[in-house]
Amino acid sequence: MNILFYIAATAAIVSTLMMVISKNVVHSLLFLIVSLFSVSVVMFIIGAPFVAALEVIIYAGAIMVLFVFVIMMLNLSDEEKRKKRLMKSKIWIGPSAISLILLAEMVYVLTAQPGYAMGQEVVLPVAVGELMFTKYIVVVELAAFLLIAGIIGAYHLGQKEKTVHHRYLKNKNQEL
Amino acid sequence: MNVPMEQGILLAAILFCLGLTGLLVHRNIIYMLMSVEVMLNAAGLAFIVAGSAWGEADGQVMFIFILAMAAAEVSVGLALIIQMFKKFRSVDINKASTMNG
Incomplete structure (x- = not known):
């Protein structure tokens, strides 16, 4: 199982790096999906099959589909030419350093300590569910508040701006 | 199956740093949102590695909360990107630096 961990970790790192340095937005998004799948394999290997499934379903399934739809809506054909000059070495060398x-x-801190082998056992969804609805029940409700706020915020931001509020009151931004 | 815990944390750290680099380098706001996703995912991976090192379910519970938070953040962020593209006809955040209220 060790070799599978290293293969999946290498795939995750390489695909994330390709996501960062790719010039096409759609290619970058596909590399991000590959990276999420690789991280899901890592989670499965280290004994967390439930969240590995959730990662594929929610991250790679739902959130990435949102990205795909938004990129299709925006129609970014003229943006591609402008990106060529943004990747000069002067720009990326400072943040990379x-x-x-x-x-x-972080590598120094992690390697300075004695090694700690991970446990053998697999944590099943039963344990996750029990813990989530007993010890962390308040946090579950807070997450529900956050999701409601996200839904309302996305609906409010996504709707079209009204041009006429009343017969005699035109919106000032629209007149410009 | 005995992967050392340090190597799992190290993978999370490398992914986090790659996401941070992408966030700092790019001026395209879609790339920046994707890099934030990579960073959140790396933080969740660190939680899961730490949780599975002791055989506890707490790390997975925290990852589920991170997942819910990421979903809400992405929906609001993409709605903001659509609004910004309507206003400036661009996804370059340097265009948005001149906005006045």
Whole structure:
């Protein structure tokens, strides 16, 4: 099982890197989906099959479909030419250096400690459900509030702006 | 099946740093939202690795909450991107730096 973990981890890192450096938005989105699948395989291997399924269903299924629909709606044909000049080395070398320093610190902290082998047992959905609806019930309700707020916010932001509120009151932004 | 815990955390750290780099480098707001997704996913992976190291379900519960939060964030963020594209006809966030209220 160890070799499967390393293969899936390499696939996740490579596809995420390709997502960052790809110039086409749709290619980048497809690389992100591959990365999510690879992370799902990693979760399955380390003994969390329930969230591995949730990752595929919700992240790669629902959220990525939202991205695909928005990219189709926006019709970004003229944006592609402008992106060519944005990837000069002067622009990406500073942020990459900062991220690499952060990563080097984390690698140092992780390798300075003695190793800790992960447990053998698989955590089944029964344990997750029991814990979620006893110990974390308040957080579940907070997540429900957050989802309701997200639905209302997305509906409010997505609707068309009214041009006429009343017969004599035109919206000022529309007159410009 | 004995993957060391450090290597799982290390994978999460590498993915997080890649997402952070993407967020800092790109000026296209769709790329930035996708990089934020990568970072949230890496944080959730760290929770799951830590939870499965002790054989507890707490990490998976936290990942489910992160998933709900990511879904709400993406729906609002994509609605904002559509509004921004209607207003500026572009997804470049440098165009949005001149907005006045």
